[in-house]
Amino acid sequence: MLTALHEKRRFQLILGFLAGIGFGFLLQKAGVAYYHVIINQLLLRDFTVVKVMLTAVVTGMIGVHLLVALGLAQFHPKPGTLGKTIIGALIFGIGFGTLGYCPGTVVAAVGHGALDALFGGVLGMLLGAAAFAVLFPALQSGILQKGDFGDVTLPRLLKVNPWVVVLLLSVAIIGLLYWIEKAGL
Amino acid sequence: MDIFTAARWSPYAAGIGIGVLSWLTFLLSDKPLGCSTAFARSAGLIERLFRGRKAEERPYYQEVKPHIDWGWMLVCGILVGAVGSALLSGEFQWAWVPAMWASEAGTGSLARWLVALVGGFFIGFGARWAGGCTSGHGISGTLQLTVSSWIATICFFLGGIAAAMFIYHVILGRGA
Numbered sequence: 001m002l003t004a005l006h007e008k009r010r011f012q013l014i015l016g017f018l019a020g021i022g023f024g025f026l027l028q029k030a031g032v033a034y035y036h037v038i039i040n041q042l043l044l045r046d047f048t049v050v051k052v053m054l055t056a057v058v059t060g061m062i063g064v065h066l067l068v069a070l071g072l073a074q075f076h077p078k079p080g081t082l083g084k085t086i087i088g089a090l091i092f093g094i095g096f097g098t099l100g101y102c103p104g105t106v107v108a109a110v111g112h113g114a115l116d117a118l119f120g121g122v123l124g125m126l127l128g129a130a131a132f133a134v135l136f137p138a139l140q141s142g143i144l145q146k147g148d149f150g151d152v153t154l155p156r157l158l159k160v161n162p163w164v165v166v167l168l169l170s171v172a173i174i175g176l177l178y179w180i181e182k183a184g185l
Numbered sequence: 186m187d188i189f190t191a192a193r194w195s196p197y198a199a200g201i202g203i204g205v206l207s208w209l210t211f212l213l214s215d216k217p218l219g220c221s222t223a224f225a226r227s228a229g230l231i232e233r234l235f236r237g238r239k240a241e242e243r244p245y246y247q248e249v250k251p252h253i254d255w256g257w258m259l260v261c262g263i264l265v266g267a268v269g270s271a272l273l274s275g276e277f278q279w280a281w282v283p284a285m286w287a288s289e290a291g292t293g294s295l296a297r298w299l300v301a302l303v304g305g306f307f308i309g310f311g312a313r314w315a316g317g318c319t320s321g322h323g324i325s326g327t328l329q330l331t332v333s334s335w336i337a338t339i340c341f342f343l344g345g346i347a348a349a350m351f352i353y354h355v356i357l358g359r360g361a
Binding site: 001002005006012013014015016017018019020021022023024025026027028029030031032033034035036039040042043044048051052053054055056057058059060061063064067072073074075076077078079080084085086087088089090091092093094095096097098099100102103104105106107108109110111112113114115116117119120121122123124125126127128129130131132133134136137139140144149151152153154155157162165166169177 | 191193194196197199200201202203204205206207208209210211212213214215216217218220221223224225227228229231232243244245246249253254255256257258259260261262263264265266267268269270271274276277278279280281282283284285286294297298299300301302303304305306307308309310311312313314315316317318319320321322323324325326327328329330331332333334335336337338339340341342343344345346347348349350351352353354
């Protein structure tokens with residue numbers, strides 16, 4: 001791993017900024033920074049968001065697993081519990097369908113001039129994050145701990161070589177995307 | 186240069202681009218792409234402006250330190266990259282109300298602002314509860330084959346589909 005590079009704190013801030021420029025540019029060009037594209041996905045009329053995400057997942061999955069196999073990167077799996085992952089994600093989802101942007105695309109939407117994204121979305125997200133920080137001590141000792149399953153990955157859960165999952169999932173996702181195109185969605 | 190001035194790229198081209206970008210962030214920065222933590226850090230930074238160091242005593246801000254880090258700069262970069270893309274394609278336009286909302290729910294900006302504010306609140310709250318968002322769990326977590334991220338991503342879409350269908354099919358009473 002490029003540990004010496006990872007430890008250059010100032011330079012990493014610049015790399016983060018550059019990665020963000022690339023990410024924002026791609027989100028805007030993909031169309032997923034637009035309210036109607038996200039809402040039409042959630043109304044199951046236009047599958048642009050799913051196409052972008054699944055293509056990114058297949059591409060990223062193959063490359064990152066290769067980098068890890070070559071000793072050039074390490075995984076950062078997020079731990080989960082049923083109370084944390086399912087309930088939190090459903091709350092997020094309700095907001096996602098109500099706002100029509102997510103935390104990355106809301107910023108990209110501001111980038112093409114969407115003022116509802118800035119004064120509604122970004123402000124709401126800051127308030128929501130602040131409210132969570134206030135309630136965190138009470139939640140942490142209760143619901144966030146319920147049903148802990150840790151940072152397990154699919155290969156460890158299924159007790160198979162990671163490349164088996166990478167290969168099968170790639171085939172499944174490409175097949176699904178092919179079917180979505182065939183269906184004209 | 187046509188590709189830079191095009192309003193839209195194929196979703197597959199953009200998706201491959203985001204996948205390659207994730208290789209680079211893992212390799213060069215030892216970081217997965219993710220956006221929602223930056224909102225929590227910003228909330229902490231703003232609270233610190235008003236309450237000073239006392240804000241940092243909150244247990245949550247001991248875990249998610251209110252400071253400017255790689256992920257915070259990533260979110261700043263998203264704004265710059267999106268502005269650049271929109272200006273190059275001539276798509277940049279100030280608007281209070283998205284066109285789809287205007288045609289189905291009316292052009293009133295106060296109603297849209299309130300709905301967006303409530304939606305944003307749920308997202309900010311839920312992303313911190315679940316420990317990630319559509320990028321941190323939805324792209325970076327799933328590509329690492331993390332079980333929590335696959336569950337979270339499915340639930341993001343289940344909640345999102347339910348809310349969008351409720352708003353457009355029940356409240357506004359139109360749609361497919």
